[in-house]
Amino acid sequence: EAPPRLFFAYVSFAPPGREGDALIRQAADRLRALGLYADAAALLDHQVSKRLRGLERSRVAADLAEMQLQAKSPDAALRSLRSTRIAGLDTETNARRRLIEATALARLGKNEAAAALLEAAASPSERALRAAIHWEARRWSAAADDYAFLFAATPADSEAALRAATAFLLAGDRAGYRDFANSAAEQLSGTREGDLIKSMGDVDRDAFLSTFMDKYHALYADKAAR
Numbered sequence: 001e002a003p004p005r006l007f008f009a010y011v012s013f014a015p016p017g018r019e020g021d022a023l024i025r026q027a028a029d030r031l032r033a034l035g036l037y038a039d040a041a042a043l044l045d046h047q048v049s050k051r052l053r054g055l056e057r058s059r060v061a062a063d064l065a066e067m068q069l070q071a072k073s074p075d076a077a078l079r080s081l082r083s084t085r086i087a088g089l090d091t092e093t094n095a096r097r098r099l100i101e102a103t104a105l106a107r108l109g110k111n112e113a114a115a116a117l118l119e120a121a122a123s124p125s126e127r128a129l130r131a132a133i134h135w136e137a138r139r140w141s142a143a144a145d146d147y148a149f150l151f152a153a154t155p156a157d158s159e160a161a162l163r164a165a166t167a168f169l170l171a172g173d174r175a176g177y178r179d180f181a182n183s184a185a186e187q188l189s190g191t192r193e194g195d196l197i198k199s200m201g202d203v204d205r206d207a208f209l210s211t212f213m214d215k216y217h218a219l220y221a222d223k224a225a226r
Contacts, residue, residue: 021051025060028067037071048084058084059093065100074104099126102133111137124153135163140171148180158193165197177201 024047031040044064052060061084065077081101089097098117105114111133118130131146144167150160161184168177181197188194 016051021047024051028063032067032070037067038073041067041071041073041076045080048080055086055088058086058089058097062093062097062100065097065104069100069104069107074107077101077104078108095123095126099123099129102126102129106133106136115139115142124150131160131163135167138170140167141173143167144171144173144176144180151184155187158188158191161188161197162193165200169200174201 024043028040028043028047031037031043041064044060044067048057048061048064061080065080068074068077068080077100081097081104102114102117105111105117106129115130115133115137118126118133121127121130127146127149131143131150134140134143134146144164147160147164147167151157151164154160165177165181165184168174168180178201181201185194185198188197
């Protein structure tokens, strides 16, 4: 494979305008494919800070921020997004930038800010991130609602179903659990997850906390090992 320094020659020799920008993007994509995320981000950062303006700059900044997340630099990702905010972006680009910003905030441990950013989450990817944030923060009622939504949208997502059922019980919402479990267990009939969801309501909260999570982790550890 070509060493990273050769890709940086694209910056020096790339002509101005769209053709040069396309060459830089190709070089960044190649570095990304090699797993050299920090190097790829450096190319895109040059493009965002030196070559692009307006709407295109904000769009490419989303690519840059995503690359910086892959390079484990959430602080840099936030700076890239916040320094390129602009009115007039299309809905899809705005949603993508919002998701990346919320991810960066969550990785920095700023769960409150991340959840607030996703308060009006509409897309499944935004809802999934918000659900994970609520789960991590032990906001069980909010996590239950989000995971139940995700399972309704994708009935094959058995992990979302398990997390929804778990969160309902941890929130102390046994009525919510029963309504959800009746539907989810039927859709997951014949699976280990379906059987587990049906059995969860048979124990009190303390017993649930001490035994169910062990079963939950064992189930997904077994799947990961396959």
